[in-house]
Amino acid sequence: MMDNQDVYSVLKLFGEQVPPESKITLLGGSALILLGNSRETIDIDLVGDDVIPSELHRRIIQIAKENKILLDVVPIEHFIPLPEDSEKRIIPVGQFGNLIVFVADPYSIALSKIDRGLANDYTDIEFLLAKGHITLDMLTKIVQSTIAKAGKYDLNPDFLKHFEELQSRLK
Secondary structure (H helix, E strand, C coil): CECHHHHHHHHHHHHHHCCCCEEEEEEHHHHHHHCCCCCCECCEEEECCCCCCCHHHHHHHHHHHHCCCCEEEECHHHHCCCCCCHHHHCEEEEEECCEEEEECCHHHHHHHHHHHCCHHHHHHHHHHHHCCCCCHHHHHHHHHHHHHCHHHCCCCCCHHHHHHHHHHHHC
């Protein structure tokens, strides 16, 4: 398991070994840690093509492998319909050596968490709400839009039930 300090150390390690001005966008637990969540995570999830990774992602995958760091390249846009203007809500986190790090759109992260629907996923969404990274009203609109597009994506058949579970937890 990795905590806040571990995630920062991993990003620093990556930043020491990638070309200048390299950029990655994180999602999942490591992204939430960078936003201030005190949770732990087992891996680093970065947005990208898992079938044909970019040269930068291949380098990061190699560094992770050499250092026994669990890392997943996640083509998030294949799993969930990215909400409108998601690229405008990407959050800059900082620079770690040569590596500039961003956190994916918090609504996209929330949708992926709703899709999976585990107890810790709901806790992560509650964190995003509590810290003002998302609002329930906007999330509800995005969920409704997502349901309308569900047939084109590999959404969990219980996606709507998961959202209803989240709403009941928030009451």
